[in-house]
Amino acid sequence: MTELKMYFPGKLVMGKGALERLTEDITAWNPERVLVVTIFPLLPLLKGLIDSLEARGVVVSVDTGIVQEPTFADFRELMSRAAPFNPDVVIGAGGGSVLDIAKLVAAQVGNPQPLEAYVGNGLLQGRYRKLVCLPATAGTGSEASPNAILVDDTDNQKKGIISPYLVPDVVYIDPLLTLSVPPAVTAATGLDAFTHCLEAYTNIYAHPFIDMYALQGMKLIAENLVRAVRDGNDVDARAQLILGSLLGGFCLGPVNTAAVHALSYPLGSAFHLAHGLSNALLLPHVMEFNLVAAPRRYADVALALGCSRAATDEATARAGVGKVRALIRDCGIPSRLAEVGVSSASVPDLATGAMEVKRLLKNNPRPVAWQDAVDIFNAAL
Amino acid sequence: MTELKMYFPGKLVMGKGALERLTEDITAWNPERVLVVTIFPLLPLLKGLIDSLEARGVVVSVDTGIVQEPTFADFRELMSRAAPFNPDVVIGAGGGSVLDIAKLVAAQVGNPQPLEAYVGNGLLQGRYRKLVCLPATAGTGSEASPNAILVDDTDNQKKGIISPYLVPDVVYIDPLLTLSVPPAVTAATGLDAFTHCLEAYTNIYAHPFIDMYALQGMKLIAENLVRAVRDGNDVDARAQLILGSLLGGFCLGPVNTAAVHALSYPLGSAFHLAHGLSNALLLPHVMEFNLVAAPRRYADVALALGCSRAATDEATARAGVGKVRALIRDCGIPSRLAEVGVSSASVPDLATGAMEVKRLLKNNPRPVAWQDAVDIFNAAL
Structure with a gap:
């Protein structure tokens, strides 16, 4: 048996309608600002979560800018909005593209390393914000992996960022988020x-x-x-x-x-x-x-x-x-x-x-x- | 499918001799004091770990006081030694009795709740120290569970303490720790x-x-x-x-x-x-x-x-x-x-x-x- 090293999300909740329970987990961290990275069609399904966070005094910012497999440039553009907002918690709700970039945003906010310094395996030195992943396609598995993929604009190649810090703190697996996938x-x-x-x-x-x-x-x-x-x-x-x-x-x-x-x-x-x-x-x-x-x-x-x-x-x-x-x-x-x-x-x-x-x-x-x-x-x- | 809620150890390492890698994980937390709760016969197998921590300037205290299924009184006695030492990290290395009590010590140090307040399910309000579990019997599974069991001296009944905070941060599964089990x-x-x-x-x-x-x-x-x-x-x-x-x-x-x-x-x-x-x-x-x-x-x-x-x-x-x-x-x-x-x-x-x-x-x-x-x-x- 070869040696195995594995990183798990700290908490995993799975079930139809489970998403209703997420507010409690997030407010337990006492956040002031929460960034939701998602896609436009999911907003109605996330309304309950966002409303309940706002009702508890949390400032929520929603970003629906990522609509395809993200590039380095897409990440920098998203960070130009995320960095000044300075969220305490990043929630990614979507398919692989959205989850991957949400993971990277959570790892980049408050982190002095530039993206170039941590492309590759094991180079990211930490994550300073909480990270929640809500998969909305049954495919990527990004919610449980230490991987994120970005397309490098300079050579049009997919580059992997692999780090234990890219494994989320909390994962909710709610099949209701996937019903509208064509x-x-x-x-x-x-x-x-x-x-x-x-x-x-x-x-x-x-x-x-x-x-x-x-x-x-x-x-x-x-x-x-x-x-x-x-x-x-x-x-x-x-x-x-x-x-x-x-x-x-x-x-x-x-x-x-x-x-x-x-x-x-x-x-x-x-x-x-x-x-x-x-x-x-x-x-x-x-x-x-x-x-x-x-x-x-x-x-x-x-x-x-x-x-x-x-x-x-x-x-x-x-x-x-x-x-x-x-x-x-x-x-x-x-x-x-x-x-x-x-x-x-x-x-x-x-x-x-x-x-x-x-x-x-x-x-x-x-x-x-x-x-x-x-x-x-x-x-x- | 019923709703599932599960807590994982953040990091799991498994393999023959894997224990050699643990020092690195612990020193990444920059601890000043580490408490090792174990049993006397395991000390030779833990010597490398303890020596390498001490070589990095960490003060290590070893407690081998738990030799059978622990009682409330055993826990209090162990805490009377652990509380003044005030470890940043608690390592449990042993069978179920040792792991269970190490989990509880990690949860009790720096925690104002008394034991009586958190016996039961979901009553523990936090854990303020890092927790590492090293199973040395293949049985308990305590290293992966949110459970700990103590015998209540007043009625001689086993009482469960169940909390997400009792799931360790890091688990090393090294079969070499189990070779001497009769x-x-x-x-x-x-x-x-x-x-x-x-x-x-x-x-x-x-x-x-x-x-x-x-x-x-x-x-x-x-x-x-x-x-x-x-x-x-x-x-x-x-x-x-x-x-x-x-x-x-x-x-x-x-x-x-x-x-x-x-x-x-x-x-x-x-x-x-x-x-x-x-x-x-x-x-x-x-x-x-x-x-x-x-x-x-x-x-x-x-x-x-x-x-x-x-x-x-x-x-x-x-x-x-x-x-x-x-x-x-x-x-x-x-x-x-x-x-x-x-x-x-x-x-x-x-x-x-x-x-x-x-x-x-x-x-x-x-x-x-x-x-x-x-x-x-x-x-x-």
Whole structure:
């Protein structure tokens, strides 16, 4: 058993309507100013929280400026508003983009380090404001991870900031926040969460403590994703799905992702694809590439997806890939790169970009050379 | 899905020899004084930690006064030494008794509330000192739970103190601390941890998030307990076992235990039996009593223990009880109350005592009346 180091949110509350209880946790900190980073469509669902904070004399500022995967420039712009407001508490309510930037704002307020000084792993020296995360998509798992991702405007690459200080103090998982997520976003974000679990379970650095989160996460997502895509108001499916996504988030800190995410990054940057969609487009192809290197682990994945055990682990594993293909198909989202405008001419550059994401490629159960990446992109075209 | 509220230790480190890394975490808090609550036999294993803290100018005080399940009086006596020392950090290194009292010391130093004011659930108003827990038995799970138990000297009853403030800041799970635990203690504490998982999984308030910990915990303990009992130096078995025990601890906060623990409390108090042993003596009998009320859940337990699925859930569940009996037998500890000096004459009083433990009995999947408790004790005689 390899050594495991893991950071948890101090308090986790999960349940339909649980958000009603959050005011009490926040007022226990006696804050004067609370910054809510969110998106415009969530404001009606956050009104009760904001009103009850204001009724207790807390000054609340709401920022809805982040509407896509944030860049360094977006972060600086948001900080130009957040720094003078000087919140005691930062609440992020939204998908991965919103949670990631809320985490970074909480870490930056009152912190003399500039952003450049802490891009990377373990460079952030502290966080001086309370941080609350409220996921509103079942995908990112950012609420449970020490990671945040920003696009570097200078090279258009996604850069990771990884630090224990980016794990929130308090997390509320309320499926009611996810009911209005449209079917295509539900599908893409759900498959992203699934990929977090799968890449942790089949990871070179897999660990029995994390395996538990990964297997349960895959099971919950596989069982509930299509239900939630077809009927967004299915609260039970939404609840199981957002739990699966949280479990994927727990996988991200200590074990993290691998080749799907590494290959997905340049794809997302070059073609402005949503992170979940670019993962979903690559997922079955990376699984096929990887499974020969870890047939036992991929067989376990297949069993968690409800496949029966076949004659060999490899055969079981291949059935699992079939199940993932069916899941993507049943979600009704694009399943080929060509459908989203990726041409074969771009593949060499995409492969070159993927080779840069060494921090994730090193986790992959099978080494990925440039030619392998080319082959995977071509298979996915 | 019912609402779940859970408190986590902020940082969890797990691995053979991981303890070597703890000094860094503690010195990051810049403490002047550190109190180590432990037992004498662990001192050689803690020497490296203590020496490295002292080498950094930290004043370390070591207290080895707690050698059995602590009473209110024991706590007061320990506080009479701890309060004047006024530690910035309290480290508990030991089994459940040591961890529980270390948690309470950390919560009491600098806290104007007297003990009487916070015995019960949710009454502690804060903790003003850092708390580190290092489990040295694979059993209690106290390192991951918001619970501490003290024996009330006035009525000889075990009283629970339950508070989010009793969850440690930092937990190190190092199997090397458990190698010297004797076989009988390994067995009893391991069966206690198993019972935490089982009673959470079959609980009225069971939750899918906790089910995951419970099932994985039962599996790890069932697979490794006899190995660790037979060869205490089997580091891999010890590592899997202490992970199972941690998972049992995660079950304790949000879901908690049920009738096994409720019936075990008066047994432990009246006959001075170790907590793990008194649970083990009752476990199969409570399982048999309960399984008719929750055959599906008890069948899942059996499957986690490696049983095959039988014709009905109830039959599968009964095979699980057989597996638990075999586990207890293979551990070589007493399996009948009569073997540890309990006579049938004491059963009515034991049953009356158990009926008092309403906070746990309410969790049980089948209501337990006084006569039921009498029958269970008699079956276990």
